[in-house]
C-alpha cells in the first residue's frame with residue numbers, strides 16, 4: 001500500500017522540514033497552506049527531486065468550514081491519507097492586556113477548532129482501514145503556562161490534552177495520535193510574532209529539520225507525545241518540580257521582549 005501524507009503549513013519552517021523528510025521516505029504528499037504559488041513551486045521541486053506524487057490545496061485554514069473543504073478536496077483528488085500532520089499555526093504574542101482579540105480568535109480557530117475538525121473527519125477512514133498516524137503540533141507551552149503568551153500556550157495545551165484523550169480511545173485500532181512539543185525552533189514563526197528578541201529565542205534554538213526528524217520517528221512509532229531536545233525536556237521536567245510561582249516568573253522573563 002502506498003502511503004499518502006497530508007501536511008498543513010508545509011511551505012515554511014517545521015512543516016517544510018516534514019515535507020522534505022517524508023518525501024525522502026518516498027511518501028506521496030498533499031501539501032496545504034495559503035500561498036498557491038509557494039505550494040506549486042514546492043510541489044514541482046519535491047516531485048522532481050524524489051519522484052513522488054505531490055498534490056496541493058491552497059486554503060486559509062482559519063476560515064469557517066476549512067476542514068470540510070480540505071476533506072472534500074482530498075476526496076476529489078481520489079486519495080485517502082494514512083498520515084496527517086496538523087502543523088499550520090502562528091502566535092499572537094504579547095501581554096494579554098495588549099494582544100489583539102481578533103487575532104487570538106483566529107489562532108483559536110486554527111489550533112483548536114480546525115485541528116479537532118480534521119481529526120473528526122479523517123479518523124473514521126483510518127480506523128476502518130486499521131492503520132493511520134496523526135501528528136498534531138503542540139509546544140513546550142502545551143505543558144508550561146506562558147505569561148506574555150497565555151492564549152497561544154492554552155491553545156497548544158488543548159491540542160496536547162485532546163490528542164492524548166482520543167489516542168487512548170484508539171488503542172487497538174492501529175491508529176495513533178502523536179503530539180509533537182517543540183521548544184524554540186528557527187523558523188519564520190518568531191519573526192512573524194515579533195518575539196525573535198525574547199530570551200526564549202536566544203538560546204538552545206533547534207533547527208526545523210531536527211524537530212521534524214524527532215517528530216517523524218515518534219509518529220511512525222505511534223508515540224503519544226514527544227518533547228524535542230534535552231534542554232526542552234529538562235525545562236518541562238523542572239516545571240513539574242519547581243513551585244509554579246518561580247516557574248511563572250522565569251517563563252515571563254524568557255518571554256519578555258523588553
Ligand SMILES: NC(=O)c1ccc[n+]([C@@H]2O[C@H](COP(=O)([O-])OP(=O)(O)OC[C@H]3O[C@@H](n4cnc5c(N)ncnc54)[C@H](OP(=O)(O)O)[C@@H]3O)[C@@H](O)[C@H]2O)c1
Pocket residue numbers: 008009010011012013014015032033034035038059060061062087088089090091110137138139140181182183184185186187188189190192208
Ligand atoms: N517555531 C517555533 O519556535 C515553534 C515552537 C513550538 C511550536 N511551534 C508550532 O509549529 C508549527 C509550525 O510553525 P513554524 O515554526 O514552522 O512556523 P512558520 O515558519 O511560520 O510556518 C507556518 C506555516 O503554517 C502556514 N499557515 C499559517 N497560518 C495558516 C492558515 N491560516 N492557513 C493555512 N496555512 C497557514 C504557513 O503558510 P502560509 O502563511 O503561506 O499560509 C506556513 O507554511 C505551528 O503550529 C507552531 O505553533 C513552533
